[in-house]
Amino acid sequence: MRSVRARTALGATVVVAVALIGAGLAVLLVLRANLTDQAGLQAEVAAREVAGQLALDVPVHQLDLPDAEEHPVQVTDEDGRLVAVSEDLVAITGTGTDRVEPQASAVPTSTGTGTDDDGGGDRHGGEDRGDDDANVSIPARGEVSADDPDFTNGTATVDGDTADYRFASVSATTGAGVTLTVHAGAPLATEQKAVGSVRRAMLIGLPVMLLIVAAVTWLMTRRALRPVEGIRAEMSAITASEDLSRRVPEPGSRDEIARLARTTNETLTALEASVDRQRRFVADASHELRSPIASLRTQLEVGAAHPELLDVPGAVTDTVRLQALAADLLLLARLDAGERPGSTRLDMGALVHEEVSQRTGDRIPVTASVPPSEPLEVTGSRSQLARILGNLLDNAERHAESSVAVSVRTERGSVVVAVSDDGPGVPEPERERIFERFVRLDDARSRDEGGAGLGLAIARDVARRHQGTLTVTRSPEGGARFELRLPARPDPGR
Known part of the structure; x- marks a missing residue:
C-alpha cells in the first residue's frame, strides 16, 4: 500500500475500530453488570420477604410465596433439605438444591405454649385470660440475617418454560431457633434483552461508522495532500525542463504544507543562485584563463618562428599568472565542496x-x-x-x-x-x-x-x-x- 491516502484512511479506520470495540465492550459489561445487580436486588427483596415470614413463625406450609415465574423460591433447612418451594416450579439450578418437592423436616410450625385444636379458645391455651398478666405466655420472635446475601446465577423451569434467573440466598432464624435459608430468584430476561439489543445495534452500526470514517479520512487526506501533489508535479516539471526560475505553488494556508512549499521555493532560489554563480564562475574562469594562455601561445609561436624575438620574461610571467590562477580556482573548488579547515x-x-x-x-x-x-x-x-x-x-x-x-x-x-x-x-x-x-x-x-x-x-x-x-x-x-x-x-x- 504505497498511497499515503490509503495508509492514512486505513490507520484512522483501525484506530477508530479499536476505540469503538473497546468502548462497546465496556458499555456492554457495565450494562450487564447494572442489570444483573438490579435483578439481584429484586431477588434479595423477594428472599427477605419470605425470610421475614419465617422470622414471624409462619409455618413453612403456610408461607405466602411469590409467583414462581416472577420469583421462584426454595426454602431449605440446616441439613439442606427442601422444606418449601414455589408452586408450579418444575426444575431449578444454581441454588442450594435442585429438588422441587418438599421433604420431611423437623421444623416447628409454632413457638407458642400451646394450640387449641378445636379453635374454641385462643392459641395460647386459655379461654379466659384473667387479671394476672404473669399467666400470659409471649411467643418468641425470630430474626432475618442482616448479612449480605449470596448471589448465584441459574435457571428455573416453570410450566415448561425455562429461563435464566439471578438467585439471592437469605438466612432466617425462627422463634424456635431453627435456621432456614430462602433462595429467591429474579428473571434475567430484561438484562439479556437489553444486552442483546445493544449488541445487535453495535454489530450493525460499527461497520457503517467505520465505512464513514474511512470515506471521510480518504476525502480529507486527498484534499490535504492536493497541494503536495501540485508541488510534486511542479518539481517534476522543473527537473524535466531544468528551468530553475520556476517556483512551486504556495497554498494560502499556514500549515506544514505551506511551509514546505515556501522552503522548497527558498531551496530553488538558493539552487538557482548557486547554478548562476557556477555558470558565471566557469565563464569568468574561462575568460581569465584564455588571456594568459593566448599570450603564452603567441609568445611561443613567435619564438618558434623567430627565436631572436622570444620574450622569455613575458612567457614566464604569463606562466606564473596561469599557475596562480589555477591554484586559486582549485582552492575555490575545494571550499565550495565543503572542505573543512584543520584544527x-x-x-x-x-x-x-x-x-x-x-x-x-x-x-x-x-x-x-x-x-x-x-x-x-x-x-x-x-x-x-x-x-x-x-x-x-x-x-x-x-x-x-x-x-x-x-x-x-x-x-x-x-x-x-x-x-x-x-x-x-x-x-x-x-x-x-x-x-x-x-x-x-x-x-x-x-x-x-x-x-x-x-x-x-x-x-x-x-x-x-x-x-x-x-x-x-x-x-x-x-x-x-x-x-x-x-x-x-x-x-x-x-
Whole structure:
C-alpha cells in the first residue's frame, strides 16, 4: 500500500475500530453488570420477604410465596433439605438444591405454649385470660440475617418454560431457633434483552461508522495532500525542463504544507543562485584563463618562428599568472565542496612575522605591529590562514601609495588581524561587492598588475570556514583597512 491516502484512511479506520470495540465492550459489561445487580436486588427483596415470614413463625406450609415465574423460591433447612418451594416450579439450578418437592423436616410450625385444636379458645391455651398478666405466655420472635446475601446465577423451569434467573440466598432464624435459608430468584430476561439489543445495534452500526470514517479520512487526506501533489508535479516539471526560475505553488494556508512549499521555493532560489554563480564562475574562469594562455601561445609561436624575438620574461610571467590562477580556482573548488579547515593550534603573531619576513621584493615595505606578550592563538589551517594574509598584503601592495601596515590584537574573545594602506580606498557602496568572485573595480582592472578578482573572495571564504569574518573599512591613512576576526583559542591555564 504505497498511497499515503490509503495508509492514512486505513490507520484512522483501525484506530477508530479499536476505540469503538473497546468502548462497546465496556458499555456492554457495565450494562450487564447494572442489570444483573438490579435483578439481584429484586431477588434479595423477594428472599427477605419470605425470610421475614419465617422470622414471624409462619409455618413453612403456610408461607405466602411469590409467583414462581416472577420469583421462584426454595426454602431449605440446616441439613439442606427442601422444606418449601414455589408452586408450579418444575426444575431449578444454581441454588442450594435442585429438588422441587418438599421433604420431611423437623421444623416447628409454632413457638407458642400451646394450640387449641378445636379453635374454641385462643392459641395460647386459655379461654379466659384473667387479671394476672404473669399467666400470659409471649411467643418468641425470630430474626432475618442482616448479612449480605449470596448471589448465584441459574435457571428455573416453570410450566415448561425455562429461563435464566439471578438467585439471592437469605438466612432466617425462627422463634424456635431453627435456621432456614430462602433462595429467591429474579428473571434475567430484561438484562439479556437489553444486552442483546445493544449488541445487535453495535454489530450493525460499527461497520457503517467505520465505512464513514474511512470515506471521510480518504476525502480529507486527498484534499490535504492536493497541494503536495501540485508541488510534486511542479518539481517534476522543473527537473524535466531544468528551468530553475520556476517556483512551486504556495497554498494560502499556514500549515506544514505551506511551509514546505515556501522552503522548497527558498531551496530553488538558493539552487538557482548557486547554478548562476557556477555558470558565471566557469565563464569568468574561462575568460581569465584564455588571456594568459593566448599570450603564452603567441609568445611561443613567435619564438618558434623567430627565436631572436622570444620574450622569455613575458612567457614566464604569463606562466606564473596561469599557475596562480589555477591554484586559486582549485582552492575555490575545494571550499565550495565543503572542505573543512584543520584544527592546528596557531600563533597569529608568529604567522604575521613569518609572512612579512618573506616579502622582501615588495614595492612598498610592510610594517608589522605584534604585541610581544599577548596570547594570539587560534585554531585552523596554517596554509589557508597564510593564504588570507598573503592575499590581503598583495591587495594592499597593488593599491598603496607609500605605506602598508599589518597589526595583530585581541578584542572580546577574538584575534583581529588588520591590514591597512594609504591608497585610494574602497567606496562604501562597493565594500561588499569586492568580495565577489572575479570582481575588480574600475581602477583595478589592469591585468598587468596581477589579480583576477579572486584573492578577496578566497580570503572571505576561508575566514568563514574558520568561523571568522573579513570586512573592509577606511583606514586612518585614507586607504582601505581590512580586518580579519577569528575566534581566539581558549587559554587552558586561565
